[in-house]
Amino acid sequence: MKTAAVAAAPVVLLEGSEAHKPLPKVRVSRVLSVLDFILRVAAALGTLASAIAMGTSRQTLPFVARFVRFKANYKDLPMFTFFVIVNSIVCVYLVLSLLVSIVHIIWTGAVKSRITLIILDTAMMGLLTAGASSATAIVFLAHYGSSSVNWFPFCRQFNNFCERISGSLIGSFVAVVVMVLLIIMSSVAISRH
Template sequence: MKDAAVEAGEVSKGKVPRKGMKRGLSILDFVLRIFAGVATLASAVAMGTTQERLPFATQFVQFRAEFDDLPSFVFFVLANSIVCGYLVLSLILSIFHIVRTTAVKSRILLIILDVAMMSLVTAAASAAAAIVYIAHYGNPNANWFAICQQYNSFCERISGSLVGSFIAVAVFVILIIISAVSVSRQ
């Protein structure tokens, strides 16, 4: 009887729901890390396998467009690959936080690393987005012509790969907020 009263007192003071909320945030953190990892992996694979060849006058003379022709796209693939690897490795700490909800130092470490990885994927996605914009619209002032009228498949794939990368940026923002809330609840 006395144990039930103690448990009821703890529930009324908010200790049990707080631990449950921390565990819920940790589980959400784990799921979001998997989601961001899939998004960055899909972006890297989509961009890294993008190529298109167009015949010019004959079948022997062809124009080609490949992702590695542009350094911004190479940076995009490398950055998304690095961030995907980080997200896979960070799942270990995320599982640790599910089991041990009171860990603070490892959460602070994750916040710092998440900010660094978010910065990397944001820089890569932004650099690639600038090139994609030029590919779609060109720049008449610099005499750069839009190539997407000829290379439709190439442009669709590079545009699609940007979507996954920007989704990962948004997920990183949510992950950082979740980690900050978890640390502040200590």
């Protein structure tokens, strides 16, 4: 009789101690939902800044003759136009998904909407990666050229234009990383249910 009481005592002490209690599922899910909201806002701002920076990039070089001018504009290259369109689409999606993220903060038990967000986030991440990668290839050629096909680096002449298009890639790639984090966090939140 005495051995049964001694064996039960440590179990009672472990259950009552604060160090061994697991965090409540609702609290962790709410923290993940708030973090999801903050990351969505950051990604939306990154894609918006990238689209604006690329969409407003243009430079005109004066030349000796009055009627001859050299211009560089983002519309001249289809990859840059694709980049602006993709970043705009992803920015609109992220702003609209903020509503669903607010619902997840209030109601942490939503699973179907989280699965839908994972699917849409993955599609948007792929689209954003495609746009940023195609623009990166052209920016690389603009900076370094290609001697095998006699393409000269035109960033020597169009410094402001090249700085602006290079800077616009940063916000887009940051948004890609944030989208990866959003997918991982949504997966963790679903696995906790």
